[in-house]
Amino acid sequence: xxxxxxxxxxxxxxxxxxxxxxxxxxxxxxxxxxxxxxxxxxxxxxxxxxxxxxxxxxxxxxxxxxxxxxxxxxxxxxxxxxxxxxxxxxxxxxxxxxxxxxxxxxxxxxxxxxxxxxxxxxxxxxxxxxxxxxxxxxxxxxxxxxxxxxxxxxxxxxxxxxxxxxxxxxxxxxxxxxxxxxxxxxxxxxxxxxxxxxxxxxxxxxxxxxxxxxxxxxxxxxxxxxxxxxxxxxxxxxxxxxxxxxxxxxxxxxxxxxxxxxxxxxxxxxxxxxxxxxxxxxxxxxxxxxxxxxxxxxxxx
Numbered sequence: 273x274x275x276x277x278x279x280x281x282x283x284x285x286x287x288x289x290x291x292x293x294x295x296x297x298x299x300x301x302x303x304x305x306x307x308x309x310x311x312x313x314x315x316x317x318x319x320x321x322x323x324x325x326x327x328x329x330x331x332x333x334x335x336x337x338x339x340x341x342x343x344x345x346x347x348x349x350x351x352x353x354x355x356x357x358x359x360x361x362x363x364x365x366x367x368x369x370x371x372x373x374x375x376x377x378x379x380x381x382x383x384x385x386x387x388x389x390x391x392x393x394x395x396x397x398x399x400x401x402x403x404x405x406x407x408x409x410x411x412x413x414x415x416x417x418x419x420x421x422x423x424x425x426x427x428x429x430x431x432x433x434x435x436x437x438x439x440x441x442x443x444x445x446x447x448x449x450x451x452x453x454x455x456x457x458x459x460x461x462x463x464x465x466x467x468x469x470x471x472x473x474x475x476x477x478x479x480x481x482x483x484x485x486x487x488x489x490x491x492x493x494x495x496x497x498x499x500x501x502x503x504x505x506x507x508x509x510x511x512x513x514x515x516x517x518x519x520x521x522x523x524x525x526x527x528x529x530x531x532x533x534x535x536x537x538x539x540x541x542x543x544x545x546x547x548x549x550x551x552x553x554x555x556x557x558x559x560x561x562x563x564x565x566x567x568x569x570x571x572x573x
């Protein structure tokens with residue numbers, strides 16, 4: 273999908289809402305609850321953490337923009353922004369990546385004092401550092417900390433969900449010599465849940481990390497593709513249903529995000545008590561009389 277030019281200016285502020293749903297799957301397992309879907313224990317609304325959503329965005333960038341796999345984590349050639357992923361399952365320690373970047377700009381080993389050139393090089397090399405930030409002071413080459421301009425909140429289901437465990441069987445036996453024909457396993461899932469998350473982009477922080485028009489375009493592409501390219505048996509069917517972006521002309525914002533987010537109303541249709549699909553909801557975005565300097569762009573929905 274072509275990303276509108278209005279969403280790729282790193283000098284503008286963006287506040288946005290995400291709507292996505294899950295059918296017969298586990299959108300985000302909770303290790304404190306035997307990997308059952310995360311829930312708010314008081315309201316029983318489902319939760320998907322910001323970390324989980326960022327992981328999907330990182331994976332998309334990894335899939336679509338990775339240079340040669342052998343050099344993906346450590347190569348830093350060139351002057352343009354790289355699309356490497358710092359927090360990545362690659363078998364290479366994070367401190368090793370920080371050291372490689374620091375040495376490439378002539379930084380000396382010093383765990384106490386931040387090296388600004390090394391910090392800048394880390395921002396240049398890694399997409400997720402430029403966008404989400406990171407702690408880069410954990411090793412012998414202190415590259416400080418980066419506060420990312422793009423931040424996401426937990427996503428919360430519109431209505432309570434019902435986490436469940438389903439028994440499954442398999443004919444392959446795990447241990448040798450066991451005299452049985454099948455084994456029993458468990459699979460956690462949610463019958464259906466519609467989730468809403470929030471996001472924020474700060475142009476002031478973006479100027480510090482070096483975010484470009486190309487970075488923002490890639491981010492929105494990653495948002496649009498983060499579920500399509502993250503399928504697994506555990507997650508069931510997840511689909512992005514809405515991306516509503518409020519664009520501010522002023523870098524500090526032309527209106528608070530709260531009243532803008534409140535313009536999106538999501539409610540069950542008359543007669544529906546237990547939702548099992550997105551079309552059982554009424555989703556209405558009020559676009560009338562927006563504050564001066566604010567416009568709304570629908571990527572989906």
